[in-house]
Amino acid sequence: MTGSSRRRHRVAVLALDGVQPMEVGMPFQTFGLHDRRYDVILCGRSAGPVETLYGWSLTAPHGLDEVVTADTVIVPAHRGSERDTPPDATPDVRDALLEAHSRGARIATICTGAFALASTGLLDGKRATTHWLLTDELARRHPRIEVDPGVLYVDAGSLLTSAGVASGIDLCLHLLRRDCGAATATAIARGIVAAPHREGGQAQYVPHPPAPPDRTELSATLEWALRRLDTPLTVAELAAHAAVAERTFARRFTAQLGVSPVKWLTAARISRARELLETTDAGIDHIGRACGLGTPANFRHHFRLATGTTPTDYRRTFSSRTPKPARVSPHG
Structure with a gap:
């Protein structure tokens, strides 16, 4: 189906009382930049004012009836009457989420x-995450969920569930990669000046981050490796390259990025392979070698592990979707 004939995908952002306004904006800043593919709408329990976390209100033009018929529903952070206590969904919100999912x-x-989402029962028996400060509370309140406290997001x-504020951007970009391919997600990430790809399994919380000079040193090495x-x-x-001992480098790398250097390199190679499959006509074997994934068999093995499909099938799905530069307001 061509881009002109494909039905537009409706994303409903559900703002509940005590909503975090920054997280409300994330789907509009990501999906909204691909305005040929998505319509992004703001919903509340009913159309009208919704109080934010900071005491002021925003206006939701739509109510739960639009949530029920959406293709994707995104629920940002919100709080209950006690500032630090996240609420379960009210019955009307639970019913809307359940009906949307059933559709x-x-x-x-x-x-x-x-x-x-947990209060609907849909996450029972599944992995999920939330902000690391509240993973114990989520597990206590919903013991049938396999709560993973250490990841950015779970697909x-x-x-899909994600951790604290910044990981919401990672989640939205991940959904864009699923829908439109890596090249489109990378173009939009570049437009909003975000990291183009952070793996969901990356650590959300680093208890002892390295000093700023180490971060600068490591960043230069990452850029060197990507080239x-x-x-x-x-x-x-x-x-x-980082001018440190190998064991010291591996320890600092894992502390900062939450994954080992080897896992990071493999993810970077796969990400590069995805972009080449989408945007070039190069042969599969050539792409495998160009990304450092070795033999065709090794390339197919790692690619399938990362994406659940073969390089050939991935190209068949996404190669016709070469992105145009995202339109970004100079005001962010």
């Missing part, structure tokens, strides 16, 4: 929005 909608939550197919993905980089070579 085939996917539901994604940011931060404490997970509590509203359980039609149900050399076609070569068989080793941890020793990365450490040598």
Whole structure:
């Protein structure tokens, strides 16, 4: 189906009382930039004012009837009458989320929005996450959920949950990659000056971050590595570039990024392969070598592990969707 004939995908952002306004804006700043594909609307329990976390109100033009018929529903963080206590969903919100899901909608939550989704029972027996400060509370209140406290987001197919504020952007970009491919998501991430791809399994909380000089040193090494993905980089070579001992480098790397250098390199290679599959006509074997993934068999193995499909099928799905530059307001 061509871009002109494809039905536009409706994203309903459900703002509940005590909503975090920054998280309300995230879907509009990501999906809204691909305005040929998505319509993004703001909903409340009913159309009208919704009180935010900070005491002032925003106006939701739509109510729960639009949530029920949406293709994607996103529930940002919100709070109850006690500032630090995330609420479960009210009966009308639970019913709307359940009906939306039964109609085939996917539901994604940011931060404490997970509590509203959890109260529907849809997450029972599934992995989920929320802000690291509240994962114990989510597990206590909903013991049938497998709560993962250490990740940025969890993709359980039609149900997705994410951690604190910034991970909401990661979640939205992840959904864009699912829908439109890596090149489109990267273009939009560039437009909003966000990291183009943070894996969902990356740690959301680093208890002892390194000092600023180490971060600068590591950033330069990451950029150096990204320019050399076609070569068989080793941890020793990365450490040598950073001018630190190999064990020290590996420890600092994992502390800062939440994954090992080897896992980070593999994810970077796969991300690059996705973009080449979408935007070039290069052969599959050539792309595997250009991304440092070695033999065709090794490339297919790692690509399927990361994406659930083969390089050939991925290209068939996404190669016709080369993105145009995102239109971004100079005011953000």
